[in-house]
Amino acid sequence: MQVPAPFDYERATSVEHALSLLERLGPEARLIAGGHSLLPMMKLRLAAPEHLVDINDLHELDYIREEAGELRIGALARHRELLESELLGRRFPIFHDAERVIADPLVRNRGTIGGALCQADPSEDLSAACAAAHARLVIRGLGGERVVEMADFHRGPYETAVGPSEILAEIRLPLREAAGSAYEKVERRTGDWAVAAAGVCVWMSDGAIADVGVGLAAVGSSAVHCARAEEVLRGERPSEELFDAAADLAAADCSPAADQRGPVEYKRHLAGELTRRALRRAVARALG
């Protein structure tokens, strides 16, 4: 049986309390939310924090609501809550598509969107969905809060813009009319991590794609934001030829690594094909 290295445990009662604990305990302290990524890493001794600050009582971070023209998700919202949210499914069906294929009910009952984004696993699905949705992330510290674009959030595999004494508090998704979105993933078996995955959000105007976001998972060292694919789509009327051009750019711009889930060329092919499929469904949803 794998056992973590010894650690001290503190249970935060508010965001301010969690932040002051992080400040006091220093860089060897780590937040724990659902624990579905951190605990396995601790058991494998890939992580050995001296202090765990448990944030599961911070109900102030557990919500999904519309506010100020945005859909706002608290960092402690669980996968299951995202999957069950009528509001999220209606405004951003990409998140329901993604949540249906993340892990299993056990993981979805406890794992949080904040933990998933902060883990920054390159194969993690919600980062690709957030990249496609042009999410903005609210990071809080004792000195106040700052808002970071999703494109600037990941600093590499398992690294984010969240500092050691900060907390990811909220995910903000811009709400616009005539929106459609979809997520497509290939996994080896139900509940597995992606071999490759693609998420697309489109915002239509007069039959053309006014704006678009394309994000990929598992085909780079962190979630891939496909700027060139977005550029070729923006302002154009949807067509199969246009989707082919965007899919080719998504495939060209990713950098998958060969592993037990498949060779580089297979993953690159999937990145293009899944982008094409997600585009078709996102546009159909926007127009439907």
Ligand SMILES: Cc1cc2nc3c(=O)[nH]c(=O)nc-3n(C[C@H](O)[C@H](O)[C@H](O)COP(=O)(O)OP(=O)(O)OC[C@H]3O[C@@H](n4cnc5c(N)ncnc54)[C@H](O)[C@@H]3O)c2cc1C
């Ligand atoms: C068997 C299994 C299969 C899985 N399959 C998939 C899959 O197919 N797709 C997928 O996307 N994911 C998958 N996951 C990961 C799952 O989604 C986890 O729930 C998620 O990665 C981490 O969320 P958590 O709340 O459990 O985070 P934790 O494990 O509690 O924390 C993860 C990291 O984030 C930090 N952290 C947590 N919350 C915050 C915050 N608010 N602010 C700052 N830092 C924070 C922690 O300090 C830690 O470093 C799987 C996990 C398991 C165990």
